[in-house]
Amino acid sequence: MKEPASIAIDAMGGDNAPGEIVKGAIDALKGNDIKILLAGKEHAIREELEKYSYDAGRVAIIDASEVITNDEAPATAIRQKKNSSVALGLLAVKEGRASSFVSAGPTGAILTGATVIIGRIKGIERPALGALLPNAKGFSFLIDSGANVDSKPSYLLQFAKMGSIYMENVVGIQNPRVGLLNIGAEKEKGNALVKEAYELIERSGVNFIGNIEAxxxxxxxxxxxxxxxxxxxxxxKHTEGLAKALMMMIKKELMSSFASKIGAALASGAFKNLRKSFDYTEIGGAPFLGLKGLVVKAHGESNARAIEMAVRSCISFSEKELARRIEESLSIEAPPK
Amino acid sequence: MKEPASIAIDAMGGDNAPGEIVKGAIDALKGNDIKILLAGKEHAIREELEKYSYDAGRVAIIDASEVITNDEAPATAIRQKKNSSVALGLLAVKEGRASSFVSAGPTGAILTGATVIIGRIKGIERPALGALLPNAKGFSFLIDSGANVDSKPSYLLQFAKMGSIYMENVVGIQNPRVGLLNIGAEKEKGNALVKEAYELIERSGVNFIGNIEAxxxxxxxxxxxxxxxxxxxxxxKHTEGLAKALMMMIKKELMSSFASKIGAALASGAFKNLRKSFDYTEIGGAPFLGLKGLVVKAHGESNARAIEMAVRSCISFSEKELARRIEESLSIEAPPK
Incomplete structure (x- = not known):
């Protein structure tokens, strides 16, 4: 019998920790054959756990006396707070006690910690943060969505490969179309970075469709x-802000006349569905790819539902052995310069 | 008595030339004390002009036998097609026969032509393309919206100054708040370019509010x-695409139930107003700033209304002597390195 996946969760990360985090973790147990490891202050976690009934054999606590906050410098925090929930959660992945780690804590500390503690896949120069973006047809996977600035062309090549593997294996899109974000559709458009990256991705074996305009x-x-x-x-961030601004503008317009107020009331179900498409709680966090294990960054404002969805997104990742697939895809050809 | 401003218009530029362009130019005469100079093939322009009644003393033709198309390399096209509508329209500005030039033709050719023929303001390293972006409160001015990639920090400083002068004098926002697009609000965030630009803009005298996230x-x-x-x-481009995608998604949602279909019908006026906010025809084109004269790029798909709005946006520019103000603002301090 296959051992169920163990997922480590930072019980202290984010604005709504530990209450919502623990609740989301418990909710994720339902219908999934997983175990959860809650990293954080033991007494605080126990206090939350007491509110629920669950199979105690599937929940363990990693007692972590320290918490890394948003205003700490990532490298210093990771070096000094060896007993933080972030550091100990990552260590569980490193040591094979967990297949993945979910945290709504500070992005910088999670990324630095993951690189130092779990380590990069051979051939990956920089781990990247992926994000599922809602679009008119479903979702697209945006990589890198904020972990690395001043990238080199070879990083973008690696992002293309990792994104392609993630989309195919976790989201289930066959032969995903890979586009390079650029300011024009033609090959010769753009800045020095994307022009060089274009050449590399074109020869990489991914299903490259060329440049894509925003x-x-x-x-x-x-x-x-x-x-x-x-x-x-x-x-x-523009997706988040513009969707919000448009909803506000629509609401304001709708409140401007009696007929449209009635209309708005009748159409409220439709608006609710749309808001749901743009709701981060439904999306399941942003994965850091390129590490020897999965680390998922949940939104800092995550509620229980967001944490539950983030935990669920970890399950396919480990089942599909994504880290191994990424490593294999890199070893097929000459390493990037 | 003050001489009315003369505005040169590329009658051959864009998908709907010359018909919609000529119509928009004639429409712009109403209520504005201006003259228009239509650059393009004389017989084609005359054929369009015959459809309208207007004060012939306020309309002149600059006969241009050539047209620059979208698929030509900008520098070559400008060098070889001395009799193109773009080149002759720009020449009218250079020689003082027109205060400004409006074109829905190819962006690259207009920018190259403007730099070569009209020339840059002293102290401006690169002219930039500005754009009025609709937002929840009104409009913001985005500069550079696509003319220069791989910018240096000093370019961004110049964009900040030019944008501030445009917003104050053309749009009428007192002491406009200038933000630097970045991936975090804190000063130390971002790539090498914006970190250095931050330091320069902070000392520049504009009303700098620091970084702004998308x-x-x-x-x-x-x-x-x-x-x-x-x-x-x-x-x-993301604004354009996301607004369109959201409208599609809303429409699809609204059509999914009987109640929301009725709702949509009642609220249709409100949606129409919102679409109008995101409609480029109302915005009036994108100005190239940093030239010794105003050049306005209208959308390639411009209709008569879009051209009319673009012409109107030129009027305050010349009245307020923007080029002179920009030059003055640059001479106040030490030139950028």
Whole structure:
């Protein structure tokens, strides 16, 4: 019989820790053959656990006396707080006690910690943060969405490969279309970085469809959108902000006349569905790819539902042995310069 | 008595030339004390002009036998087609016969032509393309929205100054808040370019509010958003694409139930108003700033209304002597390295 996957969860990370985190973890047990390891202050976690009934054999605590906060410098925090929930959760992955780690804590500390403690896959120069972006047809996977700025062309090549493997194996899109975020569709467009990356990705074996302009991203023009972390983060945050602004503008317009107020009431179910598409709680966190294990960054404002979805997204990752697949895909050809 | 401003218009540029361009130019005469100079093939322009009644003393033709198309290399096209509508329209500005030039033709050719024929303002290293972006509170001015990639920090400083002057004098926002597009709010965030640009803009005398994240741009977090042309173009095109995708998604949701179909019908006026906010025809084209004269790029798909709005946006520019103001603002301090 196959051993169920163990997923380590940072019980102290994010604005709603530990209450919502523990609740989300317990909710994720339902219907999934997994174990959870809650990293954080034991008494605080026990206090939350007492509120629920669950199979005690599937829940363990990693007692962590320290917490890393948003205002700490990542490298210093990771070096000094060896007993933090982030460090001990990552260590569980490193030592094979957990297949993956979910945290709503500070992005920088998680990334630095993951690189130092778990380590990079051979051939990956920089782990990248992926994000599932809602679009008119479903989702596209944006990589890098903010971990690396001033990228080299070889990083973008690696992002293309990792994104392609993630989308195929975790999200289940066959032969995903990989597009390079650029300011024009033609090959010769863009800055020095993307021009060189284009050449590399073209020869990489992924299903490369060439450049994709930002206007085609929300229309579902590519399944994987490859970008430097600066441009990628701009797209990620702009999606969040513009969707919010548009909803506000629609609401304001609808409240401007009696007929449209009635209309808004009748259409409220439709708006609710749409808001759900853009709701981070449904999306399941952003995976860091390129590490010898999966680390998922959940939104800092994560509630129980968001944590539950993030935990669920970890399950296929370990089942599909993604880290091994990424390593294999890199070893097929000459290492990037 | 003050001489009315003369505005040169590329009658041959864009998908709907010359019909819609000529119509938009004639429409712009109404209510504005201006003259228009239509650059293009004389017989084609005359054929269109015959459809309207207008004051012939306020309309002149610059006969241009050549047209620059989208698939030509900009530098070659400008060098070889001395009699193109773009080249002759720009020449009218250079020689003082026109205060400004509006074209829906190819962006690259207009920018190259403007730099070669009209020339840069002293102290401006690169002219930039500005764009008025709709947001939840009104508009913000995005500069550079796509003319320059691989910018230097000093370019971004110049964009900040030009954007601030444009927003104050053309759009009428007192002491506009200038934000630097970045992936975090803190000063130390971002790539090498924006970190250095931050230092320069901070000391520049504009009303600098620091970094602005892409999520705050649609919420109206800054009046002027300063960016390298790569990131700026990503924001510009992403706005267009995401607004379109969201409208599609809303429509699809609304059609999914009987109640929401009725709701949609009642709320249709509100949706129409919102679409209008995101409609480029209302925005009036994107100005190239940093030239010794105003050049406005209209959308390639411009209809008569879009051209009319672009012409209107030229009027305040010349009235307020923007080129002179930009030059003055640069001479106040030590030139950028």
């Amino acid at each position: 206007r085609d991203v929300p229309m579902g023009g590519a399944d994987v959108v490859v970008a430097d972390g600066f441009a990628g983060n701009v797209v990620l | 999520r705050d741009v649609p919420m109206g977090g800054a009046d002027v958003v300063v960016a390298d042309g790569f990131a700026g173009n990503v924001v510009l």
